[in-house]
Amino acid sequence: xxxxxxxxxxxxxxxxxxxxxxxxxxxxxxxxxxxxxxxxxxxxxxxxxxxxxxxxxxxxxxxxxxxxxxxxxxxxxxxxxxxxxxxxxxxxxxxxxxxxxxxxxxxxxxxxxxxxxxxxxxxxxxxxxxxxxxxxxxxxxxxxxxxxxxxxxxxxxxxxxxxxxxxxxxxxxxxxxxxxxxxxxxxxxxxxxxxxxxxxxxxxxxxxxxxxxxxxxxxxxxxxxxxxxxxxxxxxxxxxxxxxxxxxxxxxxxxxxxxxxxxxxxxxxxxxxxxxxxxxxxxxxxxxxxxxxxxxxxxxxxxxxxxxxxxxxxxxxxxxxxxxxxxxxxxxxxxxxxx
Numbered sequence: 001x002x003x004x005x006x007x008x009x010x011x012x013x014x015x016x017x018x019x020x021x022x023x024x025x026x027x028x029x030x031x032x033x034x035x036x037x038x039x040x041x042x043x044x045x046x047x048x049x050x051x052x053x054x055x056x057x058x059x060x061x062x063x064x065x066x067x068x069x070x071x072x073x074x075x076x077x078x079x080x081x082x083x084x085x086x087x088x089x090x091x092x093x094x095x096x097x098x099x100x101x102x103x104x105x106x107x108x109x110x111x112x113x114x115x116x117x118x119x120x121x122x123x124x125x126x127x128x129x130x131x132x133x134x135x136x137x138x139x140x141x142x143x144x145x146x147x148x149x150x151x152x153x154x155x156x157x158x159x160x161x162x163x164x165x166x167x168x169x170x171x172x173x174x175x176x177x178x179x180x181x182x183x184x185x186x187x188x189x190x191x192x193x194x195x196x197x198x199x200x201x202x203x204x205x206x207x208x209x210x211x212x213x214x215x216x217x218x219x220x221x222x223x224x225x226x227x228x229x230x231x232x233x234x235x236x237x238x239x240x241x242x243x244x245x246x247x248x249x250x251x252x253x254x255x256x257x258x259x260x261x262x263x264x265x266x267x268x269x270x271x272x273x274x275x276x277x278x279x280x281x282x283x284x285x286x287x288x289x290x291x292x293x294x295x296x297x298x299x300x301x302x303x304x305x306x307x308x309x310x311x312x313x314x315x316x317x318x319x320x321x322x323x324x325x326x327x328x329x330x331x332x333x334x335x336x337x338x339x
Contacts, residue, residue, distance in 0.1 A: 007334025012045030012306035013038060013322060014079050014239055017057035027055075028063065030315045035067045037319060039074040041326035042337020045107065047077040047306050052085055052115065061094045061108075068102035073338065077107035079200055079239065079306060080182035083143060084115045084135045085125065092146035092168045099172040106172075109180035109200050110140050112188075137191050140181065144195060148176035180237070184276070189220040193227030193234065201298070202239040203279040203308065207270040213279050217298035238298060241281040242307040244289055244324035252317060256283050259310055281310070286328035293333065 015034055019027020035046040046067070048060045057063050064076045076098075083091070099106040114135045115121055122130035146152055146168045156166035181192035182200040186208055192199045205216045221236050228234035243256045260281040267280045282289045293299045307325060309318055326337060 006303050008303055008305065008330065010044040010304040011325070011330050011335045012043055012047055012077070012237065012304070013325065014047040014049065014306045014308040015318070016049040016051065016311050017063065018311065019055055021055055031057065031063060032067055032070055034318050034322065035074065036070055037322060039071045041322060042339050043074060043326060044338055045075040045077055045306060047079040047109070049079060050081050053121070061098055064106065065098045065101060068098060068105065075105045075107055076102060077180070077306070078109045080109035080111040082111050082113065082115065083139045084113055088139060088143035089146055089152055089168065092143055095147060096168060096170050096172045096175060099175045100170050104172065104174050106175060107178045107180060109182050110143065111182045112137055112140055141195065144176070144179060144197070147179060183220065186220060186223050189224040190227045193224040196229055198235040198237070199224045200237050200239060203241055205277050207275040207277045211270060211277065213267070213277050214297040216277060218301055221298055221301050235304060236302045237304040237306050238302050239306045239308050240279050241310060242289060242325065242329070243281060243283045243310065243321055244286045244329050245284060246286050246324045246328045248320055252320060286324060286332055289329055290332040
């Protein structure tokens, strides 16, 4: 097996947190149990996706608040919150509150753009301002400012018995350096770097100058760091779907292969008018997956990952996959568990 240019420093995982409409508590409990297991296995971070008007986590900040009280060490992230659904000032308050409750373990990831199916949801979401809402990078910049302590008002002081602050409270001093941008284009990589954010690059990127996924992702990593104050030390986390089969049953292996095979055709060429490229899912033994990762140009450039769990598997499947990642794949990538 070829040697990595540097050992993997941080190993995380990402889950969508699906649930049954008839029993949503069970699905949310499963997500919390998976996060607890991740801490027990020594993972550095656990990340949750964000789904509105679907049967997945619609309020990741609330879920991570619960997770913060059931764990003590593992970092907790969102990948990603689409800020088009959010009021930046209110979201800044929620993020700071959870960061305080977690002891400074929150890693909020953000993305821009109008909400999905905006024409169908805008009357419910923004009944009076739907046609003038700004879904550009400015929305994230406002959020960053509030999190980092910029004034939200020109008034502070005492009125009667009440004391008012001119910035978001609680203020969590370290949170501003743990804000992430989930980007899939050169422009987003540059913007995240210019605003001193961290950068999440996932299994979906925009084919702008190449149709080779690894080359595209590598160009984003380098573009981000070229514009970040920390240069090559700027934090980047790579997210790919990784499914090790070391301890999987024959039934699980068949399920995993079928899942990946169904998704493989979309990886052959750019998809849709936006020319989005999808990374192939990595399924196989930890040795096989490690070899494929070492062959991946972008992986060789980073030392943090948040491997994505497949969308539709069962709880016991996630337990097996996470256990194999922590005990088999991680060590093959030079990672050491934290306990």
